Amino acid sequence: MATAVKEKEVFKMKDLNLWYGQNHALKNLNFSINKKEITSIIGPSGCGKSTFIKTLNLMIYSAGNVRMSGEILYHNKNLLDNKIDLVSLRKDVGMVFQKANPFPKSIYENVAYGPKIHGIKKKSELDDIVEESLINVALWDEVKDRLNAPALGLSGGQQQRLCIARALATKPEVLLMDEPTSALDPISTIKIEELALELKKDFTIVMVTHNMQQAARVSDETAFFLMGELIEKKDTDKLFANPSDKRTEDYITGRFG
Amino acid sequence: MTNQSEAVKERLVKKKNKRSPEFRGKVIILGSAGVIIIAAIAITLFLTSKGLQTFIANGVSPIEFLTSTNWRPTDENPVYGAVPFIFGSFAVTLLAALFAAPLGIGSAIFMTEIARKWGQKFLQPVIEILVGIPSVVYGFIGLTVIVPFIRDHIGGLGFGLLAGTIVVGIMILPTVTSIAADAMRSLPQNLRDASYAIGATRWQTIYRVLIPAALPSLLTAIVLGMARAFGEALAVQMVIGNARNLPDSLVEPAATLTTIITLNMGHTTFGSVENNVLWSLGLILLVMSYIFIVIIRFLSARRKV
Ligand SMILES: Nc1ncnc2c1ncn2[C@@H]1O[C@H](COP(=O)(O)OP(=O)(O)OP(=O)(O)O)[C@@H](O)[C@H]1O
Ligand SMILES: [Mg+2]
Numbered sequence: 001m002a003t004a005v006k007e008k009e010v011f012k013m014k015d016l017n018l019w020y021g022q023n024h025a026l027k028n029l030n031f032s033i034n035k036k037e038i039t040s041i042i043g044p045s046g047c048g049k050s051t052f053i054k055t056l057n058l059m060i061y062s063a064g065n066v067r068m069s070g071e072i073l074y075h076n077k078n079l080l081d082n083k084i085d086l087v088s089l090r091k092d093v094g095m096v097f098q099k100a101n102p103f104p105k106s107i108y109e110n111v112a113y114g115p116k117i118h119g120i121k122k123k124s125e126l127d128d129i130v131e132e133s134l135i136n137v138a139l140w141d142e143v144k145d146r147l148n149a150p151a152l153g154l155s156g157g158q159q160q161r162l163c164i165a166r167a168l169a170t171k172p173e174v175l176l177m178d179e180p181t182s183a184l185d186p187i188s189t190i191k192i193e194e195l196a197l198e199l200k201k202d203f204t205i206v207m208v209t210h211n212m213q214q215a216a217r218v219s220d221e222t223a224f225f226l227m228g229e230l231i232e233k234k235d236t237d238k239l240f241a242n243p244s245d246k247r248t249e250d251y252i253t254g255r256f257g
Numbered sequence: 258m259t260n261q262s263e264a265v266k267e268r269l270v271k272k273k274n275k276r277s278p279e280f281r282g283k284v285i286i287l288g289s290a291g292v293i294i295i296a297a298i299a300i301t302l303f304l305t306s307k308g309l310q311t312f313i314a315n316g317v318s319p320i321e322f323l324t325s326t327n328w329r330p331t332d333e334n335p336v337y338g339a340v341p342f343i344f345g346s347f348a349v350t351l352l353a354a355l356f357a358a359p360l361g362i363g364s365a366i367f368m369t370e371i372a373r374k375w376g377q378k379f380l381q382p383v384i385e386i387l388v389g390i391p392s393v394v395y396g397f398i399g400l401t402v403i404v405p406f407i408r409d410h411i412g413g414l415g416f417g418l419l420a421g422t423i424v425v426g427i428m429i430l431p432t433v434t435s436i437a438a439d440a441m442r443s444l445p446q447n448l449r450d451a452s453y454a455i456g457a458t459r460w461q462t463i464y465r466v467l468i469p470a471a472l473p474s475l476l477t478a479i480v481l482g483m484a485r486a487f488g489e490a491l492a493v494q495m496v497i498g499n500a501r502n503l504p505d506s507l508v509e510p511a512a513t514l515t516t517i518i519t520l521n522m523g524h525t526t527f528g529s530v531e532n533n534v535l536w537s538l539g540l541i542l543l544v545m546s547y548i549f550i551v552i553i554r555f556l557s558a559r560r561k562v
Contacts, residue, residue, distance in 0.1 A: 095454040104469070
């Protein structure tokens with residue numbers, strides 16, 4: 001590799017461009033994402049936040065008609081090489097979606113899905129992973145007596161925490177979350193935020209959010225996107241207190257977007 | 258003030274007007290629903306009363322009817338045992354389902370999950386054409402292709418349950434496929450996303466997430482196919498050989514409830530025992546179709562969970 005990736009950088013984007021057909025959706029992104037930190041991505045609707053976060057686990061490929069250039073270095077590996085094993089990438093880089101999407105299976109089966117896919121067969125081992133993951137998302141006490149009940153019977157907030165547990169069950173390094181709380185009530189939202197702060201001890205988190213207070217409350221660094229470009233990225237406190245770009249200032253003070 | 262609230266009241270209180278389009282629409286819709294309900298009840302009542310004549314007016318024992326394997330309505334001591342036909346109907350239905358279910362669900366998955374574009378462009382129209390082909394054409398093809406093939410390569414006369422099964426299986430294949438494909442298509446995309454994002458392969462996603470999620474609808478597809486197979490008369494009649502005894506093997510001639518009714522309805526006089534027993538066979542068909550409906554209802558109720 002020409003440029004060494006620093007130890008604390010999990011992802012490093014270099015001149016990352018993305019097109020949906022003719023639509024140039026990500027433009028020359030150059031920045032990195034640090035280990036065991038929460039990085040928020042903010043910006044107005046359509047600026048490419050979801051597109052960007054989906055490039056980090058290459059879920060972007062399922063959109064079809066996508067072309068990319070540049071590099072996405074995950075540690076020292078460029079994800080845009082054509083030799084990437086999606087199965088192991090996604091084991092390491094888990095994802096939580098905007099709308100909770102548990103499988104129509106039991107709570108237990110939802111969490112055990114990932115480990116089973118990745119080859120764990122022993123019941124006792126699966127039991128341990130399920131318990132640990134549910135404890136991690138503070139759901140264990142609420143569901144330990146009904147692990148075999150259908151996951152779709154949980155409340156929206158519980159379902160979203162279950163989806164986080166499902167992502168954690170493969171023991172990933174990174175957790176991507178695309179507006180994880182936008183469909184939730186304020187109390188469930190606070191719970192997920194507390195959870196994120198707890199999880200960053202062990203995981204690197206990238207979170208897209210529309211809610212600037214949320215970005216301010218939880219993230220270490222914040223990146224502001226506008227029309228596919230990264231306008232600025234720095235420590236969250238600094239970005240909100242002292243934005244260096246006029247457009248960032250306009251956005252965070254609510255003048256547009 | 259009062260004037261205004263009077264006006265509001267005037268506007269909000271429903272006016273009865275028999276000539277409003279609202280009212281006419283209601284009458285048309287309720288009328289159509291009524292006709293369908295009355296038709297269903299009338300058919301059920303008629304078939305039941307005709308079907309029971311055999312046992313009430315002609316004194317045929319219902320136990321003999323449902324357990325005897327002999328069907329000799331023209332003997333001096335006529336025997337009316339419907340077992341060979343009941344057996345034939347169930348055999349053709351189950352074997353056809355066994356043949357059509359994996360093929361139909363397999364092609365549904367192929368066209369919805371594996372080759373979406375190709376499936377949409379080519380398979381979908383092919384299936385629609387297959388649904389539209391009249392059953393006599395299927396019977397004719399069975400008669401000229403499948404029966405001789407079985408005779409030459411497997412044995413027997415060619416006419417029999419095997420030929421019937423294949424013809425009916427092919428007939429219900431498009432039904433099963435298109436309902437199964439609808440079931441797969443109606444699964445939310447976010448289930449697939451969730452599975453892929455965890456690192457599942459396409460195949461793992463299909464058999465661990467999508468098929469279980471669609472299972473009740475897939476079973477409905479199979480049961481609807483079976484209902485069609487159970488009721489099919491013409492095509493089966495052309496290839497099954499129409500024998501009146503229980504067949505010893507799949508390549509020996511047999512008969513089903515529907516084939517025996519269509520074959521004999523013309524040569525029996527209305528009101529005679531020979532005619533009434535055919536109505537009794539029809540009653541069995543009706544009861545079976547109700548059972549199929551109950552099964553489908555049960556499956557679709559489960560789907561909503
Ligand atoms: N699958 C797709 N095919 C084509 N264009 C797409 C696709 N997904 C997104 N786009 C386009 O890419 C641009 C960025 O979309 P993206 O969904 O990443 O925005 P976003 O920042 O997540 O917006 P929001 O805040 O509304 O979720 C938009 O112009 C959008 O129309
Ligand atoms: Mg988005």
